[in-house]
Amino acid sequence: MIRTKSFLSLLLLTALLSLQLTTRAEDGYRLWQRYDQLPSKNHLKQYRQSLGEVMVQGSSPTLTVVKEELQTALGGLLGQPVTITENSRKKEILVAGTPASSALIKGLNLEADLQKVGKEGYVLVSKKAGGKKYTVIAANTDLGVLYGSFHLLRLLQTQQDISNLQVSNSPKVQHRILNHWDNLDRTVERGYAGFSLWDWHKLPQYIDQRYLDYARANASIGINGTVLTNVNANSLVLTPDYLRKVKALADTFRPYGIRVYLTARFSSPIEIGKLKTADPLNPEVIAWWKNKVDEIYRYIPDFGGFLVKANSEGQPGPQNYNRSHADGANLLAQALAPKGGIVMWRAFVYDNNVPEDRAKQAYTEFKPLDGTFKQNVMVQVKNGAIDFQPREPFHPLFGAMPKTPLMMEFQITQEYLGQGTNLAYLAPMFKETLAADTYANGKGSTVAKVIDGSLHNYSLTGMAGVSNIxxxxxxxxxxxxxANWYAFGRLAWDHSLTSEEIAEEWIKMTFSHDPGFVAQVKNMMMGSRETVVNYMTPLGLHHIMGWDHHYGPGPWIKDKPRADWTSVYYHRATEKGIGFDRTKTGSNALAQYAPDIQAQWGNPATCPEEFLLWFHHLPWDYKTKSGRTLWNELCYRYSGGVDSVRAMQKTWNTQQGKVDKERFKQVQMLLTMQEQDAKMWRDACLLYFQTFSKRPIPQELEKPANTLEYYMSLDPKFVPGI
Structure with missing residues (x-):
């Protein structure tokens, strides 16, 4: 009897330990690269049979990374040790390599497939040869093998059938780059996840493991470049002391296919070169930049090039010397061209001394320069013309510069979408812009076709994302x-992917394969960005956030050093109505778009309601498509945003027990914060706009909890990321 009790106790203890192991707390460090044993017995049986031994021929740094990643990942996913070998006698085997590195790959007659995928692409195929069955990862380059390996691992992590693989994949965009707005003192402008990854003080001697894991994560989603420093640049990063540190990072990232880029402060010839001018046409300045570029490449032979913010928000630039943006970009491009480097020249420019609509200024300055930039210059354009708002119409420059490669700039960090505390899945926002039709060459001229070069035959293509890391x-x-970091990488590689499939991949790889969990959380994610738009800036309202820190509502902001840094400049609310008239009767910014778009958006009746107040100033009693007045529709949109956050809370609360306790609780607490934020946005905005509309909030809707004066008095201190 005692022995039976002891045996039962042992069984119970074993069961409890097993439960703890399967639901152990996690801190999220592993991202979507959680290589835990897969739950499906059927998939495990299939995978173990065909992938238990891995043959990788070659010893380059990148192929060494492939071996390490496959051994670690497969060992974890399959729940058993995996052998990496250069020769195998088994009948079923995973083989990875290039025709140059692997005689086996060369003998499988994949030349026709490989010709189609270029330098970074790959094929995944199931092949039978010599009485053996091979699961093949083949590419033209070692980097392609690495990308193909991550694709195969993604198939395993999402439990796909790999018994008859016929995958051919290559990136649609050449330069897929993260922009880190990181300062040398380790603060991060618009960063809400702590300090900078780059510990400049310890570099170059100390290489943090996070640098390697950062590179692994980026390579797994196809990101191939990183701009290490803030666009509000510091010239010190171009000095030898810092170039040695940059070299250490470049050496670390190189096996993963990631090139490093730096931001170049235009006045560097003065600040660190001790010249009297930074005039881009001055011979001494030209010589200085050539010598500086030569110096950089001595440290970093595969240096990617420069990202430049010039003559915007107080940054120095060529206009200081009565030169054009093309003059400034071409100065750097000429120095970089012999080395294979590129210039990414930002089009985010606006000047408070220019009296016209800020939304027009980038187009006004850059459109006349089309065709004047050197071949290794891309003009980097934000998705919208103002500044990463929760929703903007696509930037009018897309489609307007057929002779100049345009590079998309998305903001992954949520500067205007609740920062690091609000859940907002941004893939639908990215897709909304990419799918927008510019009508540049007739119907179907989407922004995506501009970015991937297919519309205008650009020789350079790129997509940048402002990092949230x-x-x-x-x-x-x-x-x-x-999920937003993940989605950016996946869309930069292949913009045809849907938001839904990216979300489903990420959920399965990050949290759980449970079908109910995946379906409910995916639905929650898919509606989350629209939720944020509704409780912040519905119907085309924009730029009405808190002053400077951009956290929380501030529609009352006025009387600042610049008119276009105020909210009243954008919403223009009066007793007669609200909205920014950008039609012929207003700023006429609409004229920067194609005639087909002007015809649709210029009429309030046909303008998409999500852009209604972006382009039109309308009376409070204007009838919206719902049949409600504009005022009542605003009330319902703001209230609906709050209700949607509460629905997200309910959805998440039902997932308890399906994910680890730590991350479940973390998301639960953040959703509580988000509900408070949403209520504050709703109450503050409706109370403020009510002072103009003079109309009541519909009786059936929840009323504000405090007075307008209360919300206007709120001034959060030390908000991160300023």
């Missing part, structure tokens, strides 16, 4: 912020 243990502060 910091040194928080889970990288992005909000666990769901990881």
């Amino acid at each position: 910091g040194n928080d243990r889970n990288w992005t502060s909000h666990p769901f912020g990881q």
Whole structure:
């Protein structure tokens, strides 16, 4: 009897330990690269049979990374040790390599397939040869093998059938780059996940493991470049002391296919070169930049090039010397061209001394320069013309510069979308812009076709994302912020992917394969960005956030050093109505778009309601498509945003027990914060706009909890990321 009790106790203890192991707390550090044993017995049987031994021929740094990643990942996913070998006698085997590195790959007659995928692409195929069955990862380059390996691992992590693989994949965009707005003192402008990853003080001697894991994560989603420093640049990063540190990072990232880029402060010839001018046409300045570029390449032979913010928000630039943006970009491009480097020249420019609509200024300055930039210059354009708002119409420059490669700039960090505390899945926002039709060459001339070069035959293509990564243990502060980093990489590689399939991949790889969990959380994610738009800036309202820190509502902001840094400049609310008239009767910014778009958006009746107040100033009693007045529709949109956050809370609460306790609780607490934020946005905005509309909030809707004066008195201190 005692022995039976002891045996039962042992069984119970074993069961409890097993339960703890399967639901152990996690801090999110592993991102979507959680290589835990897969739950499906059927998939495990298939995978173990065909992938238990891995043959990788070759010893380059990148192929060494491939071997390490496959051994670690497969060992974890399959729940058993995996052998990496250069020769195998088994009948079923995974083989990875290039025709140059692997005689086996060369003998499988994949030349026709490989010709189609270029330098970074790959094929995944199931092949039978010599009485053996091979699962093949083949590419033209070692880097392609690495990308193909991550694709195969993604198939395993999402439990796909790999018994008859016929995959051919290559990137649609050449330069897929993260922009880190990181300062040399380790603060991060618009960063909400701690301090900068780059510990400049310890570099170059100390290489943090996070640098390697950062490179692994980026390579797994196809990101191939990183701009290490803030666009509000510091010239010190171009000095030898810092170039030695940059070299250490470049050496670390190189095996993963990631090239480093730096931001170049235009006045560097003065600040660190001791010249009297930075005039781009001055011979001494030209010589200085050539010598500086030569110096950089001595440290970093594969240096990617420069990202430049010039003559915007107080940054120095060529206009200081009555030169054009093309003059400034071409100065750097000429120095970089012999080395294979590129210039990414930002089009985010606006000047408070220019009296016209800020939304027009980038187009006004850059459109006349089309065709004047050197071949290794891309003009980097934000998705919208103002500044990464929760929703903007696509930037009018897309489609307007057929002779100049345009590079997309998305903001992954949620500067205007609740920062590091709000859940907002941004893939639908990215897709909304990419799918927008510019009508540049007739119907179907989407922004995506501009970016991938197919519309205008650009020789250079690129997509940049302003990073949301910091040194928080889970990288992005909000666990769901990881999905935006992941989505950016996946869309930069292939913009035809849907938001839904990207979300489903990420959920399965990050949280759980449970079908109910995946379906409910995916639905929650898919509606989250629209939720944020509704409780912040519905119907085309924009730029009405808190002053400077941009956290929370501030529609009352006025009387600042610049008119276009105020909210009243954008919403223009009066007793007669609200909205920014950008039609012929207003700023006529609409004229920067194609005639087909002007015809649709210029009429309030046909303008998409999501852009209604972006382009039109309308009376409070204007009838919206719902049949409600504009005022009542605003009330319902703001209230609906709050209700949607509460629905997200309910959805998440039902997932308890399906994910680890730590991340479940973390998301639960952040959703509580988000509900408070949403209520504050709703109450503050409706009370403020009510002072103009003079109309009541519909009786059936929840009323504000405090007075307008209360919300206007709120001034959060030490908000991160300023």
